[in-house]
Amino acid sequence: MKKWALEIGTTPMKLVRNVDNDFYEILNNIRELLIQPQLDSSKTYCPNCGKENKISDNFCKKCGRKLEILH
Numbered sequence: 001m002k003k004w005a006l007e008i009g010t011t012p013m014k015l016v017r018n019v020d021n022d023f024y025e026i027l028n029n030i031r032e033l034l035i036q037p038q039l040d041s042s043k044t045y046c047p048n049c050g051k052e053n054k055i056s057d058n059f060c061k062k063c064g065r066k067l068e069i070l071h
Helices: 002-007 021-035
Strands: 043-045 052-054
Touching: none
Parallel strands: none
Antiparallel strands: 043 052
């Protein structure tokens, strides 16, 4: 679980055993993507935090990462 969390850019638990709230938000975003039957071509998802953004956005609304347009 820890390795998977690090691959998606978050940590599930801190050393003091506090739950990282972003981990659960990212996990829920991934879950929604997996059950969504069709992708909406007007939306894109940040590869860093999983936040849904408009296809016209250049940067993620949540984490600020530059979004690359896929053709």
